[in-house]
Amino acid sequence: MDKATLDRLVALFPRFASMSSGELEELLRKTGARTVKDKPRDYIIRKGVPVQEFSCLLSGWATRYVVLPDGRRQILAFKTPGSFICVHALCMKVVPFSVQAVTATERLAMDIEALIDAVSELPVANQIFYAIGCHDLSDAEDKMIGLGRRDAIEKISRLIAKLYARLHETGVVEKPAFEFPLRQTHIADATGLTSVHVNRILKQLRMAHVVTLDKGRIVIHDLDALLEFADMTRDELEVYPILPRGWSRITDKTEKLPPT
Amino acid sequence: MDKATLDRLVALFPRFASMSSGELEELLRKTGARTVKDKPRDYIIRKGVPVQEFSCLLSGWATRYVVLPDGRRQILAFKTPGSFICVHALCMKVVPFSVQAVTATERLAMDIEALIDAVSELPVANQIFYAIGCHDLSDAEDKMIGLGRRDAIEKISRLIAKLYARLHETGVVEKPAFEFPLRQTHIADATGLTSVHVNRILKQLRMAHVVTLDKGRIVIHDLDALLEFADMTRDELEVYPILPRGWSRITDKTEKLPPT
DNA sequence: CGTGCGCTTGAGATACTTCAATGCTAGTGG
DNA sequence: CCACTAGCATTGAAGTATCTCAAGCGCACG
Numbered sequence: 221m222d223k224a225t226l227d228r229l230v231a232l233f234p235r236f237a238s239m240s241s242g243e244l245e246e247l248l249r250k251t252g253a254r255t256v257k258d259k260p261r262d263y264i265i266r267k268g269v270p271v272q273e274f275s276c277l278l279s280g281w282a283t284r285y286v287v288l289p290d291g292r293r294q295i296l297a298f299k300t301p302g303s304f305i306c307v308h309a310l311c312m313k314v315v316p317f318s319v320q321a322v323t324a325t326e327r328l329a330m331d332i333e334a335l336i337d338a339v340s341e342l343p344v345a346n347q348i349f350y351a352i353g354c355h356d357l358s359d360a361e362d363k364m365i366g367l368g369r370r371d372a373i374e375k376i377s378r379l380i381a382k383l384y385a386r387l388h389e390t391g392v393v394e395k396p397a398f399e400f401p402l403r404q405t406h407i408a409d410a411t412g413l414t415s416v417h418v419n420r421i422l423k424q425l426r427m428a429h430v431v432t433l434d435k436g437r438i439v440i441h442d443l444d445a446l447l448e449f450a451d452m453t454r455d456e457l458e459v460y461p462i463l464p465r466g467w468s469r470i471t472d473k474t475e476k477l478p479p480t
Numbered sequence: 481m482d483k484a485t486l487d488r489l490v491a492l493f494p495r496f497a498s499m500s501s502g503e504l505e506e507l508l509r510k511t512g513a514r515t516v517k518d519k520p521r522d523y524i525i526r527k528g529v530p531v532q533e534f535s536c537l538l539s540g541w542a543t544r545y546v547v548l549p550d551g552r553r554q555i556l557a558f559k560t561p562g563s564f565i566c567v568h569a570l571c572m573k574v575v576p577f578s579v580q581a582v583t584a585t586e587r588l589a590m591d592i593e594a595l596i597d598a599v600s601e602l603p604v605a606n607q608i609f610y611a612i613g614c615h616d617l618s619d620a621e622d623k624m625i626g627l628g629r630r631d632a633i634e635k636i637s638r639l640i641a642k643l644y645a646r647l648h649e650t651g652v653v654e655k656p657a658f659e660f661p662l663r664q665t666h667i668a669d670a671t672g673l674t675s676v677h678v679n680r681i682l683k684q685l686r687m688a689h690v691v692t693l694d695k696g697r698i699v700i701h702d703l704d705a706l707l708e709f710a711d712m713t714r715d716e717l718e719v720y721p722i723l724p725r726g727w728s729r730i731t732d733k734t735e736k737l738p739p740t
Numbered sequence: 741c742g743t744g745c746g747c748t749t750g751a752g753a754t755a756c757t758t759c760a761a762t763g764c765t766a767g768t769g770g
Numbered sequence: 771c772c773a774c775t776a777g778c779a780t781t782g783a784a785g786t787a788t789c790t791c792a793a794g795c796g797c798a799c800g
Binding site: 286288289292293294296307308310311312316317340343346347349350351353354356357358360361363364365367368369409411412451 | 546548549552553554556567568570571572576577600603606607609610611613614616617618620621623624625627628629630669671672711
């Protein structure tokens, strides 16, 4: 693995910076790290099929989702450059969801069994991977709040604001106008809404000159207004590089004494 | 720590069985493990206040929840005997949620910093705690599906069925009739509904002779009917003792080719 | 013996869904 | 190069699951 690729990897996955570059190179060597390309709609992971690779997404977008027997779909996460495809794979051979490429993607794939061995010998790596899992857990719980207790415009505004923050943080996009390959059905299945309703809410945001979404491109005209709709403050936008025990994000400011 | 307490701990937390009893005793000693009692409505963890203890719930019920600034509440998890109170604490000093006792509770509390040190020296403990975190992640994602894509009767039926399965699995209850200290507002805040609507759905379940819930006690008259309402099969009821890389639960049987 | 919390129920409101039709664009085959 | 098709976005109209508001009731607690 050449120096340039290594730098690109660390830039997208700042957590790896807590390893020395020697340790990281060793880890990549031991796990047979290689880059893999997938085309749009390719499956990266299939529900029920043993997962052999641990992947770090380098470019492109993907979705991780579940489909119920009657066809209802819930998208659990969108994967963008800097995302780990499937943290679960480190402790589960078979996972109950699928991951599918939305655009063409590039990822760094490591052999899982080798990774587990390598990590167990390297305490710093252990901490890193625990923190990654913990981050995904917090993220899932944040989404639970959104799915359970927010209305449509909040859900959609938050989704857009958070994706923007993430892409901005990882250096993938600069301005609040960028490639946005998600279809309205993706947004619907991530927020628990109907694509028809998503369409109406997007129209509302467009009419208010807040966000326009067209032909795979999004333009955020008024970030403050978007945050207003999203019920977010600017500091909630920051993506915290979660170091072990270093996180101190507080979501809600005031907490009424809850019943019972 | 006497032998009886140790046995009780391992019975409630079968994961600990992958450590030798010597290793476990050593771990408990190093972390200053002690039992702590809380009264109903006591806070076990407060949002924004540094978490010092890692707790294993031995008896009683608790909720882990978030309250939004305008008062909307989302319950993230119910804690019952055999639950870890807050897995996040191993990598976050401060967490964005609170944990509050519902009934009187008893828990085994360990010092977190000591636990982190002890675990990093013991690969088997490392695996155990990673698996615990992974279990919570899968659980949260399962709840995301419910919150996003299921209707009221499915949500409530699933909640009841899963709590029963968990309590049964850990040996806390025998028959499908047991202490159930949750108020209707708890159920509402866990499922993203209103307590008024929860009331109507419970009435529906009562009228159908499926479940009765009264005075802190629940009786499941017809488990098969409940599972029908819950859109669950009997094998989904089983709580898998997730060993590292040993999990193979598949939630959905058929998966239509999803759009895009 | 009041007071408060939780359960219950009715009536009316609404956020979101379902159904259905139209149009646009890109890809495909002839 | 054009006709044909499929997928996606858009919009209207009608339906419904769930919410809001409001009132009454029972029980536990001080």
